[in-house]
Amino acid sequence: MDELHTVAEDRVSSRTPEIVPATAGASADSTFHVHQLPSSNEDGFPPLMVRIEALDASTTARRYVQLYPTIRGKIAVLDLASDECRAGG
Numbered sequence: 001m002d003e004l005h006t007v008a009e010d011r012v013s014s015r016t017p018e019i020v021p022a023t024a025g026a027s028a029d030s031t032f033h034v035h036q037l038p039s040s041n042e043d044g045f046p047p048l049m050v051r052i053e054a055l056d057a058s059t060t061a062r063r064y065v066q067l068y069p070t071i072r073g074k075i076a077v078l079d080l081a082s083d084e085c086r087a088g089g
Contacts, residue, residue: 008056 020026032052051062057077065072 005055005059005062011056012054 004034020028032050034050055063061075061077065075
């Protein structure tokens with residue numbers, strides 16, 4: 001296990017249970033609404049592939065660049081972290 005994977009696991013397993021109760025309105029619950037995705041033939045787009053992974057965004061981006069080298073330079077990571085407000089505000 002590399003260092004970044006260890007950091008991601010630490011965030012998910014040990015810090016989230018501390019942050020959620022300390023943040024007003026926060027919840028560890030999530031719901032995936034597949035019916036809100038466009039159908040595979042809508043607007044001529046190819047079929048969608050949805051994949052949920054328990055990794056932080058930077059680790060996931062690096063993994064996808066390794067798996068699909070042609071996306072190098074075509075991937076972005078939106079980091080909603082905040083140094084002023086726990087859980088991103």
